[in-house]
């Protein structure tokens with residue numbers, strides 16, 4: 014039996030009083046790679062925010078990595094986020110500290126204390142994204158693609174059950190987007206489950222996978238045409 018990591022049942026997503034997405038039904042299993050596409054303003058970010066607890070699920074049912082989204086309390090959110098790896102378009106690295114210190118900051122904030130274990134974990138995640146040699150650089154000394162790789166490494170620190178990537182290539186040129194996408198594909202091949210919001214259709218064509226589309230307040234699966 015496939016292991017379900019995310020399930021939404023008749024879920025509606027609101028921004029304030031306005032309905033963004035109605036009656037969403039969606040399930041993701043361990044090991045899946047799913048795209049979330051749709052024009053600007055159709056609700057991709059609102060969908061993602063609901064999943065990482067930034068937007069309350071007020072109507073319908075939702076479970077994600079064993080958390081009940083409809084019953085999620087403020088105090089649960091840090092624990093939910095530990096089971097998720099979230100990657101954003103604008104990287105969100107701390108500019109006043111090195112790559113190493115950025116990663117150590119997250120580990121310490123999530124309860125890691127042992128210096129050797131911290132160093133080993135940082136080395137492991139940097140190796141996963143091919144960035145070990147950049148450990149002592151500051152984010153502003155890195156290219157956009159390199160910064161995004163570090164952000165992906167950061168997302169891997171607590172061995173997430175699901176990676177949510179909201180437009181991870183949105184700030185990158187086409188070649189760099191492919192390089193970052195290769196990293197995500199490699200992680201998926203190694204067993205990571207990834208939901209990626211994007212409007213980069215070139216990536217969808219190059220790396221076809223299950224695709225959900227937001228349009229007209231709905232989310233539905235689209236079948237990609239080959240060739």
Ligand SMILES: Nc1ncnc2c1ncn2[C@@H]1O[C@H](COP(=O)(O)OP(=O)(O)OP(=O)(O)O)[C@@H](O)[C@H]1O
Pocket residue numbers: 028029033051052053054055056057058059060227
């Ligand atoms: N904080 C907010 N408060 C109120 N309305 C919002 C807020 N954020 C987004 N919205 C509205 O919700 C709708 C969906 O926006 P959302 O950002 O989820 O779309 P998106 O598909 O991610 O767009 P983009 O590709 O531009 O990021 C839009 O109508 C937007 O104006």
